[in-house]
Amino acid sequence: MHAPKRVVIRNHTSEANLFARRAFITLLGVIFILLILFNNIYELEISSYEKYQTRSNSNRIKLLPVAPNRGLIYDRNGVLLAENKPIYSLEVIPEQVDDLEKTVKEVSQLLEISDEKQAKLFKSLRSKRRFKPLELISRLSDQQVALFSVNQHKYPGVFIDARLKRYYPFADLTTHSLGYVARINRRDAIKLEEQGKEENYAATRNIGKLGLEKFYQDILHGTIGNQEVEINNQGRIIRTLNFTPPVPGKDLTLTLDIELQMIAKRALSGKRGAIVAIDPRDGGVLAMYSNPSFDGNLFVHGISSKNYKKLLSSYDRPLVNRTVQGYPPASTIKPLLALTGLEEELITPEEEMYDPGFYQLPGIETKRRDWKKWGHGRVNLSKSLEQSCNVYYYRLSYKLGITRIARMMEKFGFGEYTGLDIYEENRAIMPSIEWKQARYNQPWYGGETLSVGIGQSYWTVTPVQLAQAMSILVNQGQIKVPHLLKATTETSLTSTEGEEPKRVVTSLEMPIDEKPPIQLKNNKNWEIVLDGMHNTVQKEGATGYNAFKGSKYDAAGKTGSAQTANIAQDEKYDAETTQENQRDNAMFVAFAPYENPEIVVAVAIENVAKGGGATNAAPVARQIMDQYFGNRVIVSKNKHPHHKEIYGEQYLDDNKDKKSGNN
Amino acid sequence: MRSTGYDQQKQRSIWYRLNIDVPLLIGILCLLTLGLCVVYSAGGQSSEMAIRHAKRIGIALVVMFLVAQIPPLIYRKWAVPAFIVGILLLIAVLLFGHVGKGAQRWIDLGFTMFQPSEIMKLIVPIMIAWYVSQFNLPTKIVHILAAFILVLIPTLLIARQPDLGTSLLIASSGIFVIFLAGASWKLIGTCGVLGSAFAPILWLFLMKDYQKQRVLTFLNPEQDPLGSGYHIIQSKIAIGSGGLQGKGWLQGTQSQLEFLPERHTDFIFAVFSEEFGLIGVTLLLLVYLFIVMRGLWIAISAEHAFTKLLAGSLTLTFFVYVFVNIGMVSGLLPVVGVPLPLVSYGGTSMVTLMAGFGILMAISTHRRFIA
Numbered sequence A: 001m002h003a004p005k006r007v008v009i010r011n012h013t014s015e016a017n018l019f020a021r022r023a024f025i026t027l028l029g030v031i032f033i034l035l036i037l038f039n040n041i042y043e044l045e046i047s048s049y050e051k052y053q054t055r056s057n058s059n060r061i062k063l064l065p066v067a068p069n070r071g072l073i074y075d076r077n078g079v080l081l082a083e084n085k086p087i088y089s090l091e092v093i094p095e096q097v098d099d100l101e102k103t104v105k106e107v108s109q110l111l112e113i114s115d116e117k118q119a120k121l122f123k124s125l126r127s128k129r130r131f132k133p134l135e136l137i138s139r140l141s142d143q144q145v146a147l148f149s150v151n152q153h154k155y156p157g158v159f160i161d162a163r164l165k166r167y168y169p170f171a172d173l174t175t176h177s178l179g180y181v182a183r184i185n186r187r188d189a190i191k192l193e194e195q196g197k198e199e200n201y202a203a204t205r206n207i208g209k210l211g212l213e214k215f216y217q218d219i220l221h222g223t224i225g226n227q228e229v230e231i232n233n234q235g236r237i238i239r240t241l242n243f244t245p246p247v248p249g250k251d252l253t254l255t256l257d258i259e260l261q262m263i264a265k266r267a268l269s270g271k272r273g274a275i276v277a278i279d280p281r282d283g284g285v286l287a288m289y290s291n292p293s294f295d296g297n298l299f300v301h302g303i304s305s306k307n308y309k310k311l312l313s314s315y316d317r318p319l320v321n322r323t324v325q326g327y328p329p330a331s332t333i334k335p336l337l338a339l340t341g342l343e344e345e346l347i348t349p350e351e352e353m354y355d356p357g358f359y360q361l362p363g364i365e366t367k368r369r370d371w372k373k374w375g376h377g378r379v380n381l382s383k384s385l386e387q388s389c390n391v392y393y394y395r396l397s398y399k400l401g402i403t404r405i406a407r408m409m410e411k412f413g414f415g416e417y418t419g420l421d422i423y424e425e426n427r428a429i430m431p432s433i434e435w436k437q438a439r440y441n442q443p444w445y446g447g448e449t450l451s452v453g454i455g456q457s458y459w460t461v462t463p464v465q466l467a468q469a470m471s472i473l474v475n476q477g478q479i480k481v482p483h484l485l486k487a488t489t490e491t492s493l494t495s496t497e498g499e500e501p502k503r504v505v506t507s508l509e510m511p512i513d514e515k516p517p518i519q520l521k522n523n524k525n526w527e528i529v530l531d532g533m534h535n536t537v538q539k540e541g542a543t544g545y546n547a548f549k550g551s552k553y554d555a556a557g558k559t560g561s562a563q564t565a566n567i568a569q570d571e572k573y574d575a576e577t578t579q580e581n582q583r584d585n586a587m588f589v590a591f592a593p594y595e596n597p598e599i600v601v602a603v604a605i606e607n608v609a610k611g612g613g614a615t616n617a618a619p620v621a622r623q624i625m626d627q628y629f630g631n632r633v634i635v636s637k638n639k640h641p642h643h644k645e646i647y648g649e650q651y652l653d654d655n656k657d658k659k660s661g662n663n
Numbered sequence B: 001m002r003s004t005g006y007d008q009q010k011q012r013s014i015w016y017r018l019n020i021d022v023p024l025l026i027g028i029l030c031l032l033t034l035g036l037c038v039v040y041s042a043g044g045q046s047s048e049m050a051i052r053h054a055k056r057i058g059i060a061l062v063v064m065f066l067v068a069q070i071p072p073l074i075y076r077k078w079a080v081p082a083f084i085v086g087i088l089l090l091i092a093v094l095l096f097g098h099v100g101k102g103a104q105r106w107i108d109l110g111f112t113m114f115q116p117s118e119i120m121k122l123i124v125p126i127m128i129a130w131y132v133s134q135f136n137l138p139t140k141i142v143h144i145l146a147a148f149i150l151v152l153i154p155t156l157l158i159a160r161q162p163d164l165g166t167s168l169l170i171a172s173s174g175i176f177v178i179f180l181a182g183a184s185w186k187l188i189g190t191c192g193v194l195g196s197a198f199a200p201i202l203w204l205f206l207m208k209d210y211q212k213q214r215v216l217t218f219l220n221p222e223q224d225p226l227g228s229g230y231h232i233i234q235s236k237i238a239i240g241s242g243g244l245q246g247k248g249w250l251q252g253t254q255s256q257l258e259f260l261p262e263r264h265t266d267f268i269f270a271v272f273s274e275e276f277g278l279i280g281v282t283l284l285l286l287v288y289l290f291i292v293m294r295g296l297w298i299a300i301s302a303e304h305a306f307t308k309l310l311a312g313s314l315t316l317t318f319f320v321y322v323f324v325n326i327g328m329v330s331g332l333l334p335v336v337g338v339p340l341p342l343v344s345y346g347g348t349s350m351v352t353l354m355a356g357f358g359i360l361m362a363i364s365t366h367r368r369f370i371a
Helices: A004-009 A012-047 A049-060 A100-111 A115-127 A142-154 A186-194 A211-215 A217-221 A258-268 A305-313 A330-343 A381-386 A390-411 A433-440 A446-453 A463-474 A524-538 A613-629 A654-659 B002-017 B022-042 B047-068 B073-096 B116-133 B141-159 B164-180 B185-206 B209-219 B230-240 B268-301 B305-329 B347-365
Strands: A061-066 A080-092 A134-137 A158-167 A181-183 A206-208 A225-231 A237-244 A251-254 A273-279 A284-291 A353-355 A358-360 A367-369 A377-379 A485-494 A502-509 A556-562 A585-592 A599-605 B098-100 B103-108
Touching: A012 A049, A012 B164, A012 B230, A012 B268, A012 B305, A049 A061, A049 B230, A061 A237, A080 A100, A080 A142, A100 A115, A100 A134, A100 A142, A115 A134, A142 A158, A206 A211, A206 A217, A211 A217, A258 A273, A258 A284, A258 A613, A273 A463, A273 A613, A330 A381, A330 A390, A330 A463, A330 A524, A330 A556, A330 A585, A330 A613, A353 A390, A358 A390, A367 A390, A377 A381, A381 A390, A381 A524, A390 A433, A390 A446, A463 A524, A463 A585, A463 A599, A524 A556, A556 A613, A585 A613, A599 A613, B022 B047, B022 B268, B022 B347, B047 B347, B073 B103, B073 B116, B073 B141, B073 B305, B116 B141, B116 B164, B116 B305, B116 B347, B141 B164, B164 B305, B230 B268, B268 B305, B268 B347, B305 B347
Parallel strands: none
Antiparallel strands: A061 A225, A080 A134, A080 A158, A181 A206, A225 A237, A251 A485, A273 A284, A273 A599, A353 A377, A358 A367, A485 A502, A556 A585, A585 A599, B098 B103
16 A cells, blocks of 8 residues: 555666566577478478478379270271260350350250150259369260351350260171170279279270170270379369370171171161181181171160160070070081091991981880981982981981090080180080080990081081181181171281381281191091081082082082971971971081181071071072172082082183182 | 767667568568568469458458557556456357357457457466566566466366467467476476376366367378378378478469368468478478577567567567467378468468567667666
8 A cells, every 4th residue: 555656665676677677588589480381391392392282292293094996997898887976965064154044045945855855954963063064965966066066155054075986887797796785884993903003994984785885895995195294272173284085995897798787787787696607717706697687886875774674675585695505416417427437437438328217226126217217328428418317317326426526526626615706605515425424424325426427416506617627627727716796907006216206007917727637537527528518508408509509609408407396206307387396407518619718607506496407507608609709700620420510710820810809 | 889889779770660570571571572472373373362462461460550659668557457358258169159160269340250269379378477577587486376276267167168279379378488497397397297198187178079070180180081181191192292392483383273271271381382492492492490599589688578488488489389370281280270480371360479579679679768
């Protein structure tokens, strides 16, 4: 209360000194703290510069993958079989549109876009950034594209986007060989990841699902490119920093001839069956058609479940690739059995036997009937082929036994993949004692060997296997693996210093893939059997004669008719009264010209109405060969002894015969 | 020699008459100009924002000039009433304040929003300087305790808003007065020990969840890089990627591409160091050091204990801004909402700071009238 005057005793100098000292101490503190701050910034900007530089760049730089264009596919004559067609979609960038609702409504009215699609756009609007394009409608028709293009100026922020999509101009004609591409699904994605390819597929939408598209997926795909862009924190692209163009996939040239495919389709129209034509000189598949087929383009766009169900439930099973599906070969393999018999020295070409119209195993009652009720009479090897005498082969197969047959047939590729370049190939079945034991855990019965002798029982072969076996036969044991790919073509840009990049087209022919040949003890046996097949087509009254009457080339072949139903031993088979799906299959194999063969054809037709291979399948093979040879003049040096026709200019000098063929 | 000295004296006297401390003004103008440039860059090169910032700079300069005209001893007279009014306003804020950004800091005056805690940044050092300067230096323990309580009242009121940054600045402004007044080292040591004992209590009872989260994030920002750690990570990336020379003005990718949040306000230092690099940062720190040195020089040269303490406190509080902001942006301190003084975009704190500099200038130029 009474203290106010104490202030008088203040010592101003000492107070000032005290303050100055404290101020100096704080200044030291300030400098110390500034050094700490400086040191910290130095750590960040100098010591860890690279780390933060990288992190700053990874913040702002994004690599946008750019999908490579898929390689095209051509037939052997350069006809485009698989192309990349632009498809157009209508996109809207909400940010750039003043009144989105109004614009969408107007555009939809103009292009007749359904309300659902509009609703879908507005729905996706919520989850997407406003500067990212939204798809209003995918797959615009040409008309819609034209209509919108004219009116585009009225709708800023709405534009047409083009993408490439796989298109197969020949549709169902090529589906069973080319296959198709479709959207990469979860399973594909997992597989790509396992193979370490996911990076290369970052921008790819479709992948080969079937046929060559699947088999050569890697070659067709190409290498991904990159667009390096700068983005902001919203992910908006500010500018492009760098661009690495993708390397397009290689183009494929096939051995297929699309014109032969067309003929094959026509020849099989209304039937279920398959045609395979191979060039025996290199194994190139000239034609490969399974009827009925389906349009692979349906799958590229994502097939509707309705359409898919239709394909699945169709009685004719169009999804099945019959060229690689097993059929009983029936009599078409008789030449190979004859060859086996000759090789094992159980028969000779001259040796004759009597065919009473049936065959009985020694000591067994059951009669095996020939297709000709009253028999063929006296039959030698050639006649057994010409007339397709079953009894001759019952006897032969009985003598051979299943094991010797199986071992020889396996050499011809039955029961095994031929190595054709699609994944859908079937092994089919070459029965043997071991096979039956493994498959059914049952012993082999002698009677089954007789059925095998006429190409039935468990024995199935695919048309590709059959054509391949025939081509081994005509090549006298040389095995050339059948293939569809003829050459790959690569277009690349090479850039040398200081010069404009040049387009370089590199074509690479596929080498002929050979397997170790079949060695016979006596090479003459080849000719004996081939001669038999020649007679089968050229000799009047032989099974293949009618079909090839009047052809301008020298063909050889063998017919076959396979029972699909079990017919009791004395029951008469009558196609017209038998259920459709139990009728016989017609088979035919052929090659031409007889000298220096260029084409081997295998035909299989299911459940034919009347007759067998001779009347149903052989004319189909004839059509293929007629197309193949066209107007070409085929010259044979040796006239067939029984032949009445003349093939082209028959009596030319040796030095002129080179003008035939395209080799 | 004489005449030169006389001329200088004469020259200086022009600024003297205007009550302007030239070295301080130069330092301040350096920072303001720099701030304008960086705000322009950080605002996405929007001239609109830059113009608004320039206007605020103008207003702040006028405020500084006007405050500089007031003789400092007037503050001593008005210290107690101002402090009482300030405390009442802070209580009013807590009772009927306007809520914005999760904190209650504003009073709606009808025509403008008013933030009483800003004013307290000036009133508290004035009050404590007034209180301490009544007694002989060094201050006795009893008075120190009383001064502490005077500091604590507004600090806690502001911390309740909650506004950790401002309460920190206000507490330090008072504590600097006590320190400069010569509190014994023994006492300072004891307080340090008590302070660290107080920390768990602060953590458990006083800090809000979001403040705790900030501390946790500070200790390990990478734990939640897209959430609470995002600010500090992006800020460190911005600073670190600046390197020695920086990416160049308007070239900072972290700021221009908007990866850096709050880039024109609290995190403007990150923008600056990204674009100007370590060289720029060093220069900036030197400018701050220069201003602090000048402020302390003014304090030492002041003739009265009150003005000495006030000038010292204002200068050091200014430096606390610098330290807390840069420390926070570079990951040295937890995120506390303190702007980079005289550089960050934002009107209120700049005006307060410039008013503080006005007081400093008044102290520097009104010397001869004291005595």
